[in-house]
Amino acid sequence: MPPELIAVLIAVSDDRPMVLTLEGGRLLPSGPLEAGHRSLQTGLRLWVEHQTGHALGHVEQLYTFADAPADVGPDGRRVLISYLALTRIRRGERGWRGWYDYFPWEDQTAPEGRDLVLRIVQLLDEWAARASSAAEQEARRQRVALTFGLEGLGWDDELVLQRYELLWEAALVPESASPGAAVLPGLGMARDERRVLATAMARLRAKIRYRPVIYELMPDSFTLLHLQRTVEAVAGQPMHKQNFRRLVAQQGLIEETGEVAPDTRGRPARLFRFRREVIGARRIAGSKLPLARPI
Amino acid sequence: MPPELIAVLIAVSDDRPMVLTLEGGRLLPSGPLEAGHRSLQTGLRLWVEHQTGHALGHVEQLYTFADAPADVGPDGRRVLISYLALTRIRRGERGWRGWYDYFPWEDQTAPEGRDLVLRIVQLLDEWAARASSAAEQEARRQRVALTFGLEGLGWDDELVLQRYELLWEAALVPESASPGAAVLPGLGMARDERRVLATAMARLRAKIRYRPVIYELMPDSFTLLHLQRTVEAVAGQPMHKQNFRRLVAQQGLIEETGEVAPDTRGRPARLFRFRREVIGARRIAGSKLPLARPI
DNA sequence: CTAGATTATGCTCAACATGAGCATAAAGGT
DNA sequence: ACCTTTATGCTCATGTTGAGCATAATCTAG
Incomplete structure (x- = not known):
């Protein structure tokens, strides 16, 4: 199985950051690297244009992911090479979704987002308390404090991926292995796509600085x-x-x-x-x- | 052909940054991703340990490269997933080389490095003058000024890869498609390894900040x-x-x-x-x- | 034993950057 | 005419950064 190229296209519309999705918002544009592609980027451009009709401008590589071994199919392991592309929405395009629809707790400009973080921290405190050893409990609490900016640390807007992975471990998101009872607001996506989106958000937030x-x-x-x-x-x-x-x-x-x-x-x-x-x-x-x- | 995992191991010895190489300094530790590897990082660790005996500590993904289409072999395209690892040299290890042996112009602490840059800039000026159009000449000059910090811009230590690629285009390094007469000091490496090393240097220089x-x-x-x-x-x-x-x-x-x-x-x-x-x-x-x- | 030579360490200063907020300007609406 | 709303100019205290002076401890050469 050849590596797969996957793109996060970002635009801002009406002061809302948007991401271009497929299949009812569950997938990002992607496709396998083929022999005819002149480079990774060209392959990516071809797939995105084919699937969405959107021609890409400037593009930046993000990260390369590999499937967990449990998910390795008969053709071998799925390897994802992800890219970030900044663009503008063109008239009549469909499939753009607000990125805060997927990560509502990441919007700290609105009171709803801040309230949601308060609730999340409560749930994570309970999760920390459920750890088997006292040392592990303390480690979990410190991790929560760090990623969610408690104890005077302040909110770090670049920790998007760390927060998502913490929520994933605490079984608070639908993608978790065994999602717990309390699933947070925020749309899920297929496969690893929401991790790819989180990576893109973190990179963009870092880069505008x-x-x-x-x-x-x-x-x-x-x-x-x-x-x-x-x-x-x-x-x-x-x-x-x-x-x-x-x-x-x-x-x-x-x-x-x-x-x-x-x-x-x-x-x-x-x-x-x-x-x-x-x-x-x-x-x-x-x-x-x-x-x-x-x- | 599965993607290949490649590692840049860095240590500092006697105030010299060193990189762990194989095959007389022409290769970096690397090997294909295999079905048994639990993750990309595990695969990388296994290969490095197998080839060099060095067990890795903290590791960070750098960038994913793909071969130029001309180099696509019968098994398909070579995809390189590169990693940076920081470590210390252990007693009796062989294969460590100074990274400035490969990039002598990157050492701006010593007068030799600064003198070398002066010479390089001269050669690049000639290269800029050889461009076909006046616009292209100007574009080349601006690029040289930017990457080598001319005209009061100041040397930017993070532009390692950009400088290397400029020298590559100007046919001043042995890896160039048709190396010109004036080949600069600095060891070459096989395949894309020197680009991978340049990427690692740039990332490390950025990260210590x-x-x-x-x-x-x-x-x-x-x-x-x-x-x-x-x-x-x-x-x-x-x-x-x-x-x-x-x-x-x-x-x-x-x-x-x-x-x-x-x-x-x-x-x-x-x-x-x-x-x-x-x-x-x-x-x-x-x-x-x-x-x-x-x- | 003393004068350098050499490296360590403490301290000051000016210039600039940053976070916060006061005050005023220019529109439209009641 | 007054109020609301957004735009814009300006000040102030504090922190950060680049540069350099001054002094302290050690060793070596004469």
Whole structure:
């Protein structure tokens, strides 16, 4: 069985990060590496275009997964080479789903997400208490505290995969080997797809901090608030407005279009565009995420 | 043909970063994924132990490569899943080579490395001038400036792979499709191994900035200067001594052993050890590399 | 025994970055 | 005219970073 190529296509629409899925949201675009493919990336592009009609722009390799030995079929082991692609939704495309539909606890901008985390931590505390030895109990508690930012550690938005795997072990998600009684809200996916999605979310959240990739998700022109809302949606965390603007301004990556946003409430906002020229011209940082306290 | 697992084992000895090789330094430990392997990592561990006798500690996946279509053999395409492992050299082990033997231009702590870069930039300028169109010439020049830190951009120690691929394109390394007359100093390797090594170097250089992985490369007890020299050796850049100590001290990751380094010149230095307990207890940063100007 | 030479270690300073919040501006709606 | 809403400018305290001065302990050469 040849390795399989699998893609996580991300776009942001109405301040919601979206992922392109197949089969009612249970699968991601994927297909086996074939002899005719010129490279891994070309193979990936062909499969995605064939299955979704979406032509990919910039693409980045994520991680290579292998099936657990229990799942090894007659043709051998399934090896998944995963990719992240940032793009924009095109008119009439179907299959886009909000990524927080799959990971509702990852949205810490809304009170629902924060409440959900409180409930999860309770359930995980019970799980920790069920460990056989005292040492294992303590180890579990420390892991919960670390991944969910308890005890003054603060929420780390990049620990998406670690949180998912903890929930998986605690049998709180439908994919778990023997899901417990309390299954959390959040759609499941087939096979390993939700782990692949979690990996993509973590990588994107990490990347917007040190590369200006957020602009790949923006329309041609946008207001500063729109940009902030997009970053917040991806990071799942609210940010301080004035500091965000200061940061974006001093990076010099955008310029005014001279126009003003239409149909807005309040004082009209100036429109900006990304300066494509600067890419390549110098080394550039992303947004360092000026965080705000949860409201 | 099943995917192949390949490992870059790194250690630091006498302030020189070393890599574990086979076949006279031309190969890295590797072997195909087999049905009996419980996971990719287990497969990798088995192969490395079988081929080198070295049991691996912590391991991290790097990148998955595929052969160029021209190199696809009768059994199909070769897919390489690469890993980085940090370790220490054990007594009597053979096959360890200095990584700067393969990438001499990556050592910017020594004047030889800096002089070599000057020569390389000259050769690349000529290569840029040989481009067919003016636009392509300009694009090449910009790429050279970016990857080699010209025009006030500063040397970026993480661009190991980008520099290697640029030299490859300019036919300045023995692996190039048609190596030119001027082949640079630096050992070549078989197949894609030198690209894998470059990827590992870049990842390690990036990682010591935000995770305390440098301690995986240190002996049980060490002086602050020894720690600094190790970081400098990995990063290939000199650092400011006092600032380095301030940084390390404020991280609270090490503690004094109470002893003093033996057989030292100058004022004797206190010995420190890494506090293994703090791993997992909190989220911790690496060394932010207080850089010094090239001397 | 003393003057270097050599490495260790403590401390200061300026420049800049970051988190927080006050204040004012410019729209639309009642 | 006033209130609501969003945009935008500015200040302030604190922390981080790059650079370098000064002093402390050791050894070696003369």
